[in-house]
Amino acid sequence: MKALVASVLACASLLSFNQAAAAPIEIKFSHVVAENTPKGQMALKFKELAEAALPGEVEVKVYPNSQLFTDSTVLQAMQLGDVEMAAPSLSKFQKYTKKLQLFDLPFLFEDMEAVDRFQNSPEGQKLLKSMESKLLVGLGYLHNGMKQLTANDPILTPADISGKKYRIMTSDVLQAQFEAVQAIPLKKPFSEVFTLLQTKAIDGQENTWSNIYSKKFFEVQDYATETNHGLLDYMVVTSSEFWYGLEDDVRAKLQKAMDEAIAHGNAIAAQKSEEDKQKIIDSGKTEVSSITAEQREQWVNAMKPVWKMFEDEIGADLIEAALKSNK
Numbered sequence: 003m004k005a006l007v008a009s010v011l012a013c014a015s016l017l018s019f020n021q022a023a024a025a026p027i028e029i030k031f032s033h034v035v036a037e038n039t040p041k042g043q044m045a046l047k048f049k050e051l052a053e054a055a056l057p058g059e060v061e062v063k064v065y066p067n068s069q070l071f072t073d074s075t076v077l078q079a080m081q082l083g084d085v086e087m088a089a090p091s092l093s094k095f096q097k098y099t100k101k102l103q104l105f106d107l108p109f110l111f112e113d114m115e116a117v118d119r120f121q122n123s124p125e126g127q128k129l130l131k132s133m134e135s136k137l138l139v140g141l142g143y144l145h146n147g148m149k150q151l152t153a154n155d156p157i158l159t160p161a162d163i164s165g166k167k168y169r170i171m172t173s174d175v176l177q178a179q180f181e182a183v184q185a186i187p188l189k190k191p192f193s194e195v196f197t198l199l200q201t202k203a204i205d206g207q208e209n210t211w212s213n214i215y216s217k218k219f220f221e222v223q224d225y226a227t228e229t230n231h232g233l234l235d236y237m238v239v240t241s242s243e244f245w246y247g248l249e250d251d252v253r254a255k256l257q258k259a260m261d262e263a264i265a266h267g268n269a270i271a272a273q274k275s276e277e278d279k280q281k282i283i284d285s286g287k288t289e290v291s292s293i294t295a296e297q298r299e300q301w302v303n304a305m306k307p308v309w310k311m312f313e314d315e316i317g318a319d320l321i322e323a324a325l326k327s328n329k
C-alpha cells in the first residue's frame with residue numbers, strides 16, 4: 003500500500019513539474035490607443051505571428067485603451083517586470099533618454115518617407131539601444147503619422163492659438179513648441195484628452211488623423227487644421243531583463259514576428275491617415291482646413307527656434323542626420 007501511495011505521489015509531482023515546465027512565456031503588451039489604429043492592429047498582428055511561430059511556448063496578451071497601464075506608468079512598470087511590451091509615442095521617453103527628443107522637433111521631417119529613411123539609418127537604429135542603461139530595449143519603430151491641430155476656433159496661423167490651452171504629451175520639446183506660439187501647453191495622459199476637450203478644460207490638442215478619429219476628438223472639436231507640423235511615431239520597447247533572459251531562438255522568432263507586425267502596422271498607418279481624415283470630413287462634425295504655403299511659413303518661423311533650444315541635449319550630429327533623410 004505504502005509503495006502504491008508513493009508511486010501515485012511521484013506521478014502527481016512529475017505531472018505538475020511537466021505542467022510547470024510547459025507553461026508558456028506570457029507577454030503582456032500594454033498600449034493606450036484603440037484597436038482600430040496602426041498600433042492596435044500591430045499589437046494584434048504580433049500576437050498572431052508570435053503565437054504561430056512559438057505554438058504553446060508563448061502567450062501574448064494585448065491590453066488596449068490604457069486598460070493595463072497609462073502612458074505615465076507603463077515604462078516604470080516595465081522596469082519592474084509588471085509588463086513585457088509597450089509602444090509609447092517617441093515623445094514619452096524623455097525621462098529615459100534626451101536623444102529621442104529629436105523626433106519632436108517641429109517641421110523636422112518633410113514626410114513619412116523621410117522618417118522611414120532616418121529610422122532605418124545607422125543613427126536611427128542606434129537610438130533603439132539608447133535606453134539600455136535604463137533597462138529598456140527598442141525592438142523597432144512604428145509609424146502613426148504627422149500631427150494636426152484641433153480646436154473650437156479656426157486655426158490658420160500661429161496667432162490663432164495664442165493664449166489657448168493645448169494638451170501635449172509629456173515632452174519638453176512640445177512644451178517649447180507651443181510656448182513659441184504663445185499658447186499654453188498642458189502635459190496630460192492620452193486617456194484624459196477626450197474629457198478635457200469635452201468639458202472645455204482645454205481649447206485644443208495636436209494629434210494624428212487616426213487618433214483624432216478613433217478617440218472621437220473630432221466629435222468635441224469644431225475645427226481641425228492639416229498642419230503636418232510634427233511627427234507622432236512609436237518605439238516598441240521591452241525590458242532588457244525579459245528580452246535577454248529569453249532563449250536565443252525564442253528571441254529571434256519574437257523579433258521576426260515583431261518586424262513583420264511593424265511592417266503590417268506601418269502599411270495601416272499610411273492608409274488610415276487618409277481614410278480617417280476623410281471620415282472626419284464626412285462626419286460634418288469638424289471643419290477640416292489646410293494652410294497655404296505662406297501660412298505654413300509663419301508656423302515654421304515661429305516654431306523652428308525650438309531646435310536650437312534642444313540642440314545640446316539631442317546632439318547637432320543627430321539633427322543633421324535626420325535632416326539628410328529629407329533628401
Ligand code: SIN
Pocket residue numbers: 034035073089090091146171191192209213234
Ligand atoms: C498614442 O498614439 O499612443 C498616444 C498619443 C498621445 O498621447 O497623444
